[in-house]
């Protein structure tokens with residue numbers, strides 16, 4: 001048997017360095033940790049600050065947020081508005097878990113990428129490959145003389161060539177995982193692309209649609225202007241983003257599409273009667289808003305799950321007056337919560353007996369920052385803060401584990 005590093009430090013043996021001596025001293029300390037001599041000088045002492053952060057985030061009883069657990073002074077955090085556009089996916093992140101938004105979008109805590117540990121290509125990398133392939137292909141075939149004609153062998157070959165170019169690029173970046181699984185994945189993607197051509201043509205013919213634009217950017221400096229939403233409190237919010245694809249119908253209607261390469265089940269909470277799910281699905285209505293002026297009403301935006309396993313399902317949202325009012329109300333609550341300085345950790349519902357049990361935490365890069373247990377109980381205490389009443393009403397209404405890959 002070989003003792004672990006920790007058990008050796010907890011024992012009485014010799015210390016090999018000053019660091020080991022310090023660690024052994026901390027392990028052996030019997031008082032309250034903040035009283036240890038290594039944690040003195042709180043503000044300037046990184047160890048003391050780390051311990052304070054951990055204790056704050058794990059604290060139960062009292063239910064108060066502080067600077068370590070998601071509360072900043074009113075107006076201290078940058079807030080989107082008429083001068084500062086926000087992407088709908090960033091606001092969706094806030095709606096699901098404001099603390100995750102705080103770490104990623106305000107503190108800009110990055111994720112460490114370890115390509116050497118990738119066994120199977122990540123969903124986000126698959127999404128990038130498919131998006132880039134389709135962008136190149138549909139731009140390449142944009143001016144075909146008969147848009148509803150069968151895809152020719154040359155066009156089919158071009159699609160595969162674009163896909164192979166993207167595969168090679170992904171390999172160069174080292175994100176494709178082990179060779180055997182990557183080979184199987186490539187075969188699956190090629191089959192999905194082939195099937196997509198048939199599905200796409202079927203939709204073209206049904207709606208007499210013409211491909212108009214890929215990666216249509218709005219509010220990003222060039223391209224289309226930002227989407228402007230009137231808030232329920234009288235303010236204005238600007239959105240920026242990029243719609244994967246826009247088609248135009250002969251009746252002047254636009255159809256906006258966001259490709260999804262992940263499972264459609266992660267969008268199970270997106271229902272026609274509740275298309276925003278408390279702010280967790282904002283992408284589609286915002287895309288529709290961005291191109292509303294260019295289209296005969298009402299504008300439709302939809303997720304298109306472009307894989308055989310997802311049966312090429314579409315999930316549409318129609319931006320009618322009711323959805324606009326709903327969007328305005330939900331976004332107002334989110335922005336006011338943010339500007340009041342509330343960024344609590346919201347884990348979502350606890351549905352799994354194994355792995356990460358909380359829905360919102362499953363694909364979160366900050367899992368190690370949050371307590372390993374009691375996340376539900378801590379949120380239940382924190383949401384009693386009157387400043388969180390409106391947000392808690394939204395957050396508790398629905399929960400969804402949407403992978404933040406835009407895949």
Ligand code: SF4
Nearest residue numbers: 097360361364367370
């Ligand atoms: S791990 Fe969960 S609770 Fe913590 S920031 Fe991520 S989503 Fe929020």
